[in-house]
Amino acid sequence: MTHSIALLGSTGSIGRQTLEVARELGLSVAVLTARSQVDLMERQVREFCPRLAVMMDPDAAAELRLRLSDTDTQVLSGAEGLLAAATAHEADTVVTAVVGSVGLAPTLAAIRQKKRIALANKETLVCAGELVMSEARRCGAEIIPVDSEHSAIFQSLQGCRDMEQVRRLLLTCSGGPFFGKSRAELNEVRPEDALRHPNWSMGAKITIDSATLMNKGLEIIEAMRLYCLPVEQVDAVIHRQSIVHSLVEYRDGAMIAQLGTPDMKLPIRYAFTFPDRAPSPAPPLDLITCGALTFEKPDEDAFPCLKIARQCGKTGGTACAIMNAANEEAVMAFLRREIGFNDISRRVEHALSRVAVKYAPTLEDILEADRLARAAVKDQ
Ligand code: NAD
Ligand code: MG
Numbered sequence: 420m421t422h423s424i425a426l427l428g429s430t431g432s433i434g435r436q437t438l439e440v441a442r443e444l445g446l447s448v449a450v451l452t453a454r455s456q457v458d459l460m461e462r463q464v465r466e467f468c469p470r471l472a473v474m475m476d477p478d479a480a481a482e483l484r485l486r487l488s489d490t491d492t493q494v495l496s497g498a499e500g501l502l503a504a505a506t507a508h509e510a511d512t513v514v515t516a517v518v519g520s521v522g523l524a525p526t527l528a529a530i531r532q533k534k535r536i537a538l539a540n541k542e543t544l545v546c547a548g549e550l551v552m553s554e555a556r557r558c559g560a561e562i563i564p565v566d567s568e569h570s571a572i573f574q575s576l577q578g579c580r581d582m583e584q585v586r587r588l589l590l591t592c593s594g595g596p597f598f599g600k601s602r603a604e605l606n607e608v609r610p611e612d613a614l615r616h617p618n619w620s621m622g623a624k625i626t627i628d629s630a631t632l633m634n635k636g637l638e639i640i641e642a643m644r645l646y647c648l649p650v651e652q653v654d655a656v657i658h659r660q661s662i663v664h665s666l667v668e669y670r671d672g673a674m675i676a677q678l679g680t681p682d683m684k685l686p687i688r689y690a691f692t693f694p695d696r697a698p699s700p701a702p703p704l705d706l707i708t709c710g711a712l713t714f715e716k717p718d719e720d721a722f723p724c725l726k727i728a729r730q731c732g733k734t735g736g737t738a739c740a741i742m743n744a745a746n747e748e749a750v751m752a753f754l755r756r757e758i759g760f761n762d763i764s765r766r767v768e769h770a771l772s773r774v775a776v777k778y779a780p781t782l783e784d785i786l787e788a789d790r791l792a793r794a795a796v797k798d799q
Contacts, residue, residue: 420692423448423512426452428516433514433516438463440688450471451464455476470509471504472495473495473500474494475501501521511535515543520740520789526538527782531554535561536560539566544645545644546744548643550785551644567665570690591661592657593657601721627763636742639732657716658713659713660712662679662704680702736778737780741776743792745792745793750763774791774792
């Protein structure tokens with residue numbers, strides 16, 4: 420059970436919902452971090468009184484320090500600030516709710532301090548999953564997924580003592596706002612269309628990833644790393660209602676799933692209370708009124724990111740780090756309206772064709788792959 424948290428990315432979608440759960444469970448908040456949103460950070464600090472607040476952006480940190488001069492909260496900035504946040508001695512649990520591979524170094528630092536990791540930042544496991552998981556095993560740090568699909572799998576695996584009993588993991592996927600569109604129709608879609616997700620309200624990057632289905636691709640790799648399974652044992656299925664959050668298929672054919680209304684506060688709460696559960700103020704799912712639950716095959720021709728991710732999961736080495744970094748850059752370019760929707764997958768494929776994969780990579784190899792992939796996308 421968590422008592423005190425360090426929350427990396429407190430101003431984001433997961434960060435704000437984490438603070439709602441912290442309020443509800445009466446957790447102490449030792450650290451808050453964000454990139455540049457000073458107003459919201461100031462309000463959060465005044466409510467939760469953390470010992471440390473970190474702004475990635477140095478100007479934002481200077482502004483926050485000025486505004487908080489009447490409080491006891493220390494303000495730091497930049498990558499060193501983020502590392503100090505991840506290793507703060509008061510926190511037993513670090514919530515990684517930053518977006519992108521910037522989460523890698525702080526996650527590793529927190530693992531080395533044997534913190535419980537409530538992991539939302541999937542890009543970290545995608546770019547360096549084998550390294551992160553082996554460090555967690557070596558240091559005895561628990562990694563509890565916050566991503567709803569992986570939390571559902573984690574919950575459905577309780578009582579399973581041996582992964583040999585699992586035939587496959589089945590990740591559900593809402594299909595995003597462009598479900599049913601052809602590749603040609605997708606040429607025309609704009610950022611504002613993509614930012615309208617049917618079931619979940621999330622940060623901009625993951626919302627675009629959900630529209631391209633790269634989010635499901637990233638999640639396939641995240642599941643492979645969390646549960647040490649080959650890509651052939653992780654599948655995705657379209658489930659438009661986002662009620663079944665994912666399933667485990669056991670070798671005797673039993674399928675165990677977790678169901679609920681789409682609400683990230685459930686997996687966040689569970690990451691704090693595991694192995695117990697706490698009462699939730701939200702009304703439970705009503706099976707009588709929730710309507711029919713449907714399942715179908717994803718269209719990998721219209722949404723090639725799923726295929727690309729599966730191939731990178733199979734290739735291993737730095738392939739997933741290259742794919743992830745290229746995708747981060749391509750999504751940002753799409754949000755800035757510099758490229759079209761279908762160019763996102765093209766840019767990722769381009770980076771994968773330009774940057775050589777290294778096998779059994781060190782952390783330096785992964786960081787180098789990340790840098791080269793970003794450069795390859797920008798050069799195109
Ligand atoms: P968001 O964009 O809403 O928030 C991101 C947070 O990270 C903000 O606090 C921002 O200030 C901070 N941040 C951004 N860039 C940073 C940088 N370079 N350095 C330091 N801090 C930075 O994102 P989100 O939707 O909350 O997602 C956070 C993570 O959780 C992502 O990895 C996402 O894939 C994952 N996730 C989100 C959801 C969801 O429902 N939002 C669900 C599952 C997984
Ligand atoms: Mg998810």
